[in-house]
Each structure stands twice: as structure tokens, then as C-alpha cells.
Amino acid sequence: MRVIVGAAPRGVEGARPGGDLLCVVRALLKKIRRRVLVGDRVLIGAVDWAGGRGVIEGVFERRAEVADPPVANVDRLVLLFALDQPQPEPATLTRFLVDAESTGIPFVLVFNKVELVDDKTISYWRDRMKSWGYDPLFLSVDQKSGLSALEETLEGQTTVIVGPSGVGKSSLINALRSNQNISEEDPIHKLVEQNSKWFGEQRVGTVSKKSGKGKHTTRHVSLLPIAGGGFLADTPGFNQPSLMKVTKKGLAETFPEIRKMLAENEPSKCLFNDCVHLGERGCVVKGDWERYPYYLQLLDEIKIRESFQ
Ligand code: GDP
Ligand code: ZN
Known part of the structure; x- marks a missing residue:
């Protein structure tokens, strides 16, 4: 059963x-x-079953929450990138990965548009991601290839797709939902479409009135049922990872490479409890890995942010 939040306009x-x-x-x-x-x-x-109405009396504790789009109890994120148009940028990939890691929500890394590149490029990215600690899926939404492996991963879960613009997020949402026969004639779908301004809980993005552009951006989010059970947010998620949840101390834990180095050194740890792995005395994290420069950059960024908080 779906619950739609909002006061119905008169006459609806x-x-x-x-x-x-x-x-x-x-x-x-x-x-x-x-x-x-x-x-x-x-x-x-x-x-009121006959009239299809009710009152929300309480909200149960949330397991996880995504801010953009606002969805509670998200089980999984899909981090979507493209192998070409646009090409993956290691720095951007890292930002998305760090942000996703910091949510604590399990995620799957997916590369789209495989048909635009040759096999060598695919194995290049597979190997490179492996060295970062990830095992991505490769697919083409356009060619409808490789989608079933992703669908299997999403079965029974509530999923939000995130990624930079142009990688195919909207296309993927459409592909995943097209297996379903959600009719445009569905009365609830219509109600939400026609009256989205009534669904105040989901209103996001206020622009300052002073800027002249001042308007509420009204956007509603709903969860689409997907194959094998489970739901998919009908709106793509953040394409500008904020890293707001990442702390100076927590950053290291968002890098699988650092987690691995620390695990390999068990039971001995870095000498200092608050070590941020910048070559401090007794640090067990070395600097000889590809993403170390990104780690340092992000650490600087977070330090600056924290100094203003
Ligand atoms: P979004 O900004 O991430 O939501 O990306 P869109 O879904 O709007 O897609 C951006 C562009 O990429 C559109 O022109 C799509 O048709 C195209 N696109 C999506 N998937 C594929 C794919 O698998 N292969 C190719 N070649 N283009 C794709
Ligand atoms: Zn250290």
C-alpha cells in the first residue's frame, strides 16, 4: 500500500x-x-478505507536517510558513471565514493555507456577500480545490456541513483521502471502529477527572493516498484557530493586502501590515536598508492570546513 502525503485540494x-x-x-x-x-x-x-484517506500519527525510526533527494530508509545507492561522454574523472569518482562511503549505506558502483568504448578500456577501469578496492558493474542503458546483473543487486531494496550529470541516471531510472507497467492512468500518479504543489513535505531548493530568481522549486519524489520487489526513487540523487558528513578523522575510513593498510597491520596501529596519516611518527599508512593525493586534498578541504564550524 502506498501512502501519499498531502492535503487533497478541494474537489479531488x-x-x-x-x-x-x-x-x-x-x-x-x-x-x-x-x-x-x-x-x-x-x-x-x-x-477512511472507502474514501482512501488517513492521518499520519507517527514516524518510526529511520535506518538511513538521504538528503538529496529526500528519502528515508534507503538500502542502497547506485553510483553511476559513464565510460565516455562524459569520461570518468578520478577526482570526481573519489568525491562520490567518499560521500557514499560516509552515508554508511551500501552502494554499487556502475559504469554506463560500455558500447562507446573498446574492451581494453573496460578492463582498464575494472582493474583500476579493483586497485581502489571496488568491483564495479558495467552496462549500457542504451543497448539494454548488463542491466540484469544490476537488477539482481537491487532486488527487494530501496535504491537511490546518484552520479554526475550526463552519465545516464534518468535513462537508467526509466529502463528499470519500464519492466513495470506503471500506468500514466494510475489515479495516484495523476493526482501527484496534477497537484504536486500540495505535497509540501517534498518541496526542496529555495532560491533567495533577493536574487530575483526567487521561487520555490517544487519537486516530488516517489518510489517506483522495481523488478523482483523493492523500490527506486524516481528522481536522481545528488550530483554534487557535499562531503558534509565526512570528518577529518572519519575521512580515512572512507578509503578502502587505508582500511586495508590498517587491517594488515593489526594488531599494531598508528602510534597516535588521532593520526590522520600524513606521515606522522609511527603511522602505518604509507603514501605509495594512487589516490593518496586525493586523500590529502580532501583532508585539506575538510580541515578548512571544520575550522569554520
Ligand atoms: P543524467 O544527467 O545522468 O540523468 O543522464 P541522462 O539519462 O539524461 O543521459 C544523458 C545522455 O546520455 C542522454 O543523451 C542519453 O540518451 C545518453 N545515454 C544514456 N545511457 C546511454 C548509454 O548506455 N549509451 C549511450 N551512448 N548514451 C547513453
Ligand atoms: Zn596513521
Whole structure:
């Protein structure tokens, strides 16, 4: 059963009886600033089954939360890149990987547009990612090849796709949903489309009024059912990783290479507890790996941010 959050405009029928519920959020929840997100597990009361309406009385604790797009209880991220148009940039890849690692949500790294490159290029990226500690999937949304391996990974999960612009995120969402027969005629789909301004919980991105461009960007997120059970956010996620959740101390843990070096040195650790692996005395992390310069760059960036906090 789907729960749609929002007050229906006057004259609009309720949700599909017996199926979906159109719910308003209990005023008390709003007072304590408990936002209801797409993907939340909620407690519903005052249900009018015939009219398809209810009231959200409570929100259960979230397992994980993604801010952009706002979705709760996300089980998996898909980090999507393209092998060409645009070519993968190691620095950008690293930013996305670090950001994804910092969410604590399991993710799968995927390279799209394989048909644009030769086999040598594919194995080059496979090997390079392996040396970083990752085992990516390769596919072509256009050619519909390699999609089933991804679909298997997403079975039964709630997934958000993230990645830089132009890599094929929207195309992938469409490809994954096309296996389903979600009809444009679906009454709830229509209701959401026509009345998205009513779905205030999902309004994001306010631009300053002073700038003259000032307008609310209204965007609604919904979860699409996908093959094998599970859901996919219908809107791609962040394409500018903020790294806001990454701390100076936590950065090292977002690099598999460092995790490996530390694990290999068990039980001995770096001499200093707060070692950030910059060649301090007694540090067990060496500097002879490809992404070490990126680690240093990001560490600088985070240090600067933290000094302003
Ligand atoms: P987004 O910005 O990440 O959402 O990317 P889009 O889904 O809008 O795709 C960007 C462009 O890449 C579009 O022109 C797509 O048709 C194209 N594209 C998507 N998948 C593939 C693919 O597998 N191969 C090729 N050659 N182009 C693709
Ligand atoms: Zn160290």
C-alpha cells in the first residue's frame, strides 16, 4: 500500500479505495518538526478505507536517510558513471565514493555507456577500480545490456541513483521502471502529477527572493516498484557530493586502501590515536598508492570546513 502525503485540494477524490491512502500529517508531528519523508515507515490512524484517506500519527525510526533527494530508509545507492561522454574523472569518482562511503549505506558502483568504448578500456577501469578496492558493474542503458546483473543487486531494496550529470541516471531510472507497467492512468500518479504543489513535505531548493530568481522549486519524489520487489526513487540523487558528513578523522575510513593498510597491520596501529596519516611518527599508512593525493586534498578541504564550524 502506498501512502501519499498531502492535503487533497478541494474537489479531488481521495486515493484508490482499498489500495492507496492519501494522508495528512498530524499537527503535533509538524510541531515537533518531525518531517515525513518518502520511504518512512509510518503509523496511520483515522483511516477512511472507502474514501482512501488517513492521518499520519507517527514516524518510526529511520535506518538511513538521504538528503538529496529526500528519502528515508534507503538500502542502497547506485553510483553511476559513464565510460565516455562524459569520461570518468578520478577526482570526481573519489568525491562520490567518499560521500557514499560516509552515508554508511551500501552502494554499487556502475559504469554506463560500455558500447562507446573498446574492451581494453573496460578492463582498464575494472582493474583500476579493483586497485581502489571496488568491483564495479558495467552496462549500457542504451543497448539494454548488463542491466540484469544490476537488477539482481537491487532486488527487494530501496535504491537511490546518484552520479554526475550526463552519465545516464534518468535513462537508467526509466529502463528499470519500464519492466513495470506503471500506468500514466494510475489515479495516484495523476493526482501527484496534477497537484504536486500540495505535497509540501517534498518541496526542496529555495532560491533567495533577493536574487530575483526567487521561487520555490517544487519537486516530488516517489518510489517506483522495481523488478523482483523493492523500490527506486524516481528522481536522481545528488550530483554534487557535499562531503558534509565526512570528518577529518572519519575521512580515512572512507578509503578502502587505508582500511586495508590498517587491517594488515593489526594488531599494531598508528602510534597516535588521532593520526590522520600524513606521515606522522609511527603511522602505518604509507603514501605509495594512487589516490593518496586525493586523500590529502580532501583532508585539506575538510580541515578548512571544520575550522569554520
Ligand atoms: P543524467 O544527467 O545522468 O540523468 O543522464 P541522462 O539519462 O539524461 O543521459 C544523458 C545522455 O546520455 C542522454 O543523451 C542519453 O540518451 C545518453 N545515454 C544514456 N545511457 C546511454 C548509454 O548506455 N549509451 C549511450 N551512448 N548514451 C547513453
Ligand atoms: Zn596513521
